[in-house]
Structure formats: C-alpha cells, structure tokens
Amino acid sequence: MFKVGLVGYGKAGQAVAQELQSDPRLALCWVVRHSAQPGATVPETSIPIVSLEAQDWSAWMDAHPVDALVDFSQAHSLHAYGEALRQHRVMLVSAISAYSPQDLDYARTLGKDTQVMCSPNITVGINFLIMAARLLRKIAPHADVEILEQHFRDKPEVSGTARKIAQTLQVQDERITSLRLGGIVGQHEVIFGFPYQTVRLVHNSIERRAFGTGAAFAITQLAPCAPGFYTFDDLMMRLVRQELLADDQLPADPVATV
C-alpha cells in the first residue's frame, strides 16, 4: 500500500482526497492546504489537514513519512516542498496545469533524485485521446485541426491540456478556442477537418473525482519506475507496450489452436 500526502484542498483537491481515501491500494495520510485551522481533519476521518511554511516541510515529512505527494495546489508550492521531497525520495504526482518553463526545469532537477510526474491533465481518458489524436495527425498531417476547451466560469488560464494537445499535434495555440461557462468541470475536443469527413475526439470530465482516479493510476505506474521526470503519456505508453508485448505472446492465429 502506498502512503500518500496531498497538497491543495480546493475544488479539485477535495474530490481527489475522497478518491484517494477510497482506493484500497493507497492510504491518504495528510493534506496540506494554504491555511488550516488547528486540529482540522478531512471530514469523517482523522486525516489531518495542516498548513506548512517552506521551512517546515522537511520536519513534517520526517515525522509523517509518505511514499508519494500529489499536488493540486498552485505552481509555486513546488518550490516550497521540492527539496524536502528530494531529501526524502518521495515520488511526486503533480497535476498543476500552469507551470512556467522555469518551474518545469526545477521539477526535472527533482527527477534526478526521485520519480516525478507532471501533467496538465491527469485523467486516463484525455491522455488516451491525446494518443489517438497523435496517431491521426501522423496518418493525416494535412487535415485542419481545431481544439476546443470548456471549463467553469472562473478558470483563469487557457487550459494546460489544450496547450499540450496543440504542442503534441504541432499546431499553433491560435487553434485553441476556450469557453468559460457555469460549472463545467473540463471538456476537451480535438476536431480534424478533412474534405469529405470530420473526426471529433471528445473527452469530458463529468466529476472532479476523475482527477483522483488519474492520480491513483499515476502513483501505481510511477512506483516501479527509476528516478526521472515523466509525463502521463510516458506512463500510459509504458502500459501500452506491456499490453502489446502480452498480446505478442498470444498464439498468432487463435483459430488454429481451437
């Protein structure tokens, strides 16, 4: 069982905490949020919710050891806990969608000492969509591509997922359209336009708990990896390769063996 700490207890963090708690492979040990009342716990549990200054992280991890840290807070938290993580060889699963290039450079340095995974979208579904879109782009490099992302009214930045899709498919960020409406959790659509047909790949996060199942998947996939910096696609590709290898070991012609 993997012991897990969670940073960030806002919209996503609270749903993720529920999901991590209900996964039998994981034990959620503590939550760190920006400001916490003394003695606060996750509802209906004794899991402590605390607030830590950068200088407190190392002592906290000494006293409350975990195998993995899951981050749903803000980009700058990485710099608060980074060295403690490195020192304690704790895996990092970071869902922060708006890291700067400098933040990502720092995350890569942590990968020299422990396993680090950063992904602007942590659902298995969207990462499957990205793999499929990448394949179609290879097959049909001249098709028009548009990316549509829809999120809740207050989401401040352009979706990190949409920017990642644009980068992966080698199209300009101008091809991204962002809609901000009510309470939409997160929807991404990649549209391929051909002369006589249209392909639409759509992923819809209907509940924020989807981010929790993605984080759990990432922890279990990251655990057997060597120290290094990984993306969610790296973990998915590793699994796909394993599955394909398993298929290769099946009889070439199953009918012949009947």
Ligand SMILES: NC(=O)C1=CN([C@@H]2O[C@H](COP(=O)(O)OP(=O)(O)OC[C@H]3O[C@@H](n4cnc5c(N)ncnc54)[C@H](O)[C@@H]3O)[C@@H](O)[C@H]2O)C=CC1
């Ligand atoms: N990769 C993914 O699939 C997803 C990524 N996200 C990202 O996760 C982040 C959080 O999203 P929301 O929960 O919607 O935001 P939110 O604003 O509702 O919650 C953020 C929480 O982090 C806390 N926080 C901020 N700085 C902190 C610090 N230094 N230490 C501890 N806690 C701190 C805040 O107090 C707040 O509770 C955003 O970057 C968002 O884009 C959210 C959902 C999915």
Ligand SMILES: O=C(O)C1=N[C@H](C(=O)O)C[C@H](O)C1
């Ligand atoms: O802020 C969010 O909530 C989300 N952010 C993501 C992003 O910016 O790509 C991913 C997800 O759809 C939710």
